[in-house]
Amino acid sequence: MKLYDLPSAENLPAFQTPPISGNKTNGRGIKEKVRPRRVYHSLGRNDFPWAGLNAFFLMSNTWGILLEAIKYRWNLRKSLGPVARVQEAVPDPQKMTEHLLEKGKEFGAGVIGITAFTDDDVYGDVELPYRYAICIGNPMRREEMLHVPHARAAQEVQRSYGEVAAVAVRLAEYIRSKGWATCAYGDPRSTDILQIPLAVRAGLGQLGKHGSLISREYGSNMRLSTVATNIPLAVTEPVDIGVDDLCTACRRCTRDCPPSAITDKKQWVRGVHRWYVDFDKCVPYFSSTYGCAICVEVCPWSEPGRGLKLSEKLLSKRNRKSHSTQ
Numbered sequence: 001m002k003l004y005d006l007p008s009a010e011n012l013p014a015f016q017t018p019p020i021s022g023n024k025t026n027g028r029g030i031k032e033k034v035r036p037r038r039v040y041h042s043l044g045r046n047d048f049p050w051a052g053l054n055a056f057f058l059m060s061n062t063w064g065i066l067l068e069a070i071k072y073r074w075n076l077r078k079s080l081g082p083v084a085r086v087q088e089a090v091p092d093p094q095k096m097t098e099h100l101l102e103k104g105k106e107f108g109a110g111v112i113g114i115t116a117f118t119d120d121d122v123y124g125d126v127e128l129p130y131r132y133a134i135c136i137g138n139p140m141r142r143e144e145m146l147h148v149p150h151a152r153a154a155q156e157v158q159r160s161y162g163e164v165a166a167v168a169v170r171l172a173e174y175i176r177s178k179g180w181a182t183c184a185y186g187d188p189r190s191t192d193i194l195q196i197p198l199a200v201r202a203g204l205g206q207l208g209k210h211g212s213l214i215s216r217e218y219g220s221n222m223r224l225s226t227v228a229t230n231i232p233l234a235v236t237e238p239v240d241i242g243v244d245d246l247c248t249a250c251r252r253c254t255r256d257c258p259p260s261a262i263t264d265k266k267q268w269v270r271g272v273h274r275w276y277v278d279f280d281k282c283v284p285y286f287s288s289t290y291g292c293a294i295c296v297e298v299c300p301w302s303e304p305g306r307g308l309k310l311s312e313k314l315l316s317k318r319n320r321k322s323h324s325t326q
C-alpha cells in the first residue's frame with residue numbers, strides 16, 4: 001500500500017515538460033572544472049530544478065519504505081554533536097589513519113577508505129569546514145535487491161542506508177571524542193557532498209558505466225556513507241580493479257535500462273572524461289519505480305562473491321595483452 005494514491009510519473013507535468021535539463025545542470029559536455037550544482041535530491045527544499053519530481057518520488061513510497069527511511073533518519077540524528085574540549089594531538093597521521101580504518105571496521109564498515117575533499121566533491125552553495133572524507137560502503141541484501149524495480153528492493157535500499165549511516169555516526173562520535181570536529185553524512189538527500197567521486201578516490205572501487213560505484217567486494221550492490229573530519233589523516237590510494245576493461249565490452253546495463261539512459265561512451269562532465277548516465281532519461285523512470293536500480297543489480301560485479309575473481313581475471317588478461325604487444 002502506498003502513502004498516497006498518486007498518478008504515475010508519466011502524467012506529471014514535470015515528466016511531460018521537464019524543467020531545465022538535469023544533464024545541463026550536472027555539467028555534461030563541460031571540459032573545465034566547475035563546482036557541482038544540486039538538481040534533484042532536495043530534502044524538503046523546492047529550489048532545485050527537479051525538486052518537484054523528487055517530492056513525487058518520496059510521496060509515492062510504501063509504508064515499509066517510509067519506516068526504514070525514518071529509522072535511518074533516526075540513525076543520523078547524531079551526525080553532528082559535541083566535540084571534546086581537549087584535543088588529542090596527532091603526531092603521526094598515518095598511525096591515526098590505520099587506527100580509524102580499524103575502528104570503522106569494528107563499528108561495522110564493509111569497505112572503508114580516506115581521501116581529501118576538493119571543490120569538485122562539494123555542492124557550489126556549500127562551504128565545507130572539513131578536510132578529509134572517510135568513505136564507508138556496506139552491502140545490501142542481494143535476495144531483496146533482486147526485486148528491483150519494486151518496493152521490496154526500495155525498502156532494502158533504505159534499510160542499507162540506515163545501516164551504513166549508523167557506522168558513520170559511530171565513527172564521527174568517536175573522532176569528536178578526541179576533540180576534532182566531525183560530521184557524518186548519510187544518503188544523497190542528506191548531503192552537501194558527492195559521495196561517489198570521494199569513494200572512488202578513497203579506493204573503495206571504480207565508477208561503472210551505469211554511473212554507480214563498483215567495488216571488488218560487493219560490486220554495485222552497496223550503499224555509501226561518509227565521515228567528514230579535520231583530524232589529521234593520510235589518504236588511501238584509488239584502485240584499479242579492471243572496471244573499465246569490462247565496461248568497455250559489456251552492454252548488460254545499457255541493454256536492460258528501460259529508458260535507455262546508459263550510453264556506451266564516456267563523456268566530459270565538469271572537467272572529467274567519465275561514464276555518465278543521462279539524467280533526463282533516468283530520473284523520471286527512477287522516480288516512478290521506487291528508485292529503479294535495475295542497472296545496479298544486473299551488473300555482473302554485483303553477483304555475490306564474483307568481484308574478486310572477476311577483477312583478478314580482468315587484470316591478468318590486461319597484463320597478458322600488454323606483454324604480448326611489447
Ligand code: SF4
Pocket residue numbers: 208209210246247248250251252253254298299300301
Ligand atoms: S553491467 Fe556491464 S557495462 Fe554496466 S556497469 Fe556493469 S560491467 Fe559495466
Ligand code: SF4
Pocket residue numbers: 210256257258259260261262277281282283285286291292293294295296
Ligand atoms: S536507475 Fe534504472 S533508469 Fe536509471 S540508469 Fe539505472 S536502469 Fe536506467
